[in-house]
Amino acid sequence: MGSLSRISSTIKRFFRILFRSNSRKVELIYDPIVLLITWGFFFITFRDSPIAAVFFSSSILWHLSYSFQSTFNLMTLEDVWNDCFKESIIIPVTFLEYLASKAIASLIRNLIKVVAMIALATVFFGYSVFLDNPIEYSLILAELFLLATAVALAIDSIILVAGREAQTLAWSANSLIILFACPYYPLEILPRFLQPIAEFSPYFAPFQQMKGLVLGAGAGFSFWNLVPIAAYLGISALLFSLAISKSRNDGTLARF
Secondary structure, rough: HHHHHHHHHHHHHHHHOOOOHHHHHHHHHHHHHHHHHHHHHHHOOOOOOOOHHHHHHHHHHHHHHHHHHHHHHHHHHHHHHHOOOOHHHOOOOOOHHHHHHHHHHHHHHHHHHHHHHHHHHHHOOOOOHHHHHHHOOOOOOOHHHHHHHHHHHHHHHHHHHHHHHHHHHHHHHHHHHHHHHOOOOHHHOHHHHHHHHHHHOHHHHOOOOOOOHHHOOOOOOOHHHHHHHHHHHHHHHHHHHHHHHHHHHHHHHOOO
């Protein structure tokens, strides 16, 4: 019960920080609506082409991958900006409890966005992929969330080691990583030496699964999809743990 109580209290603290300003509340709805309107009109214009559905679906995933990752990192940066990050680390909350709290808070916040985006896309633009494949679509989103969490952990680790100067990675890193996911184009388009890198990049599998789902080929889930997810989460958690230890030992934690 003690552990659950600490996790619950930490989650509440994250939400108080995230939603203490009206701009946070507006941002929660503003970004997905603008994206849906932009790509929704494209989807309607070329409705008869399967490419339109691929672009629309991939654009939704692109935005959600960014939102999953940036929300997680924003919780860390809010603590840094408010000069209370070191207090958040040294309070009697274990390493796993702290990470679990961030992941759960990020999931709850983004579930609101996921439901809103899918509902709006379905009602206003006739986007039927989710209604036709609710289980497969949900699994893709779950996979994307776990991989984005792993990416966010790695970014947190870099920020801890490199300092506040690296905080722009919270907004810029995802755009570079996602290019290797081949969201709108096939893997073969990339130069040959980049193709192996793309296949092992974090977001490659979810985007390819979504394209298969939209094009009627199926998502192609298997037990082996869990292996890279577990590997990315494990490596990122280890990096974060090492970054915390290093920042404590060399005194850089005081800068936060």
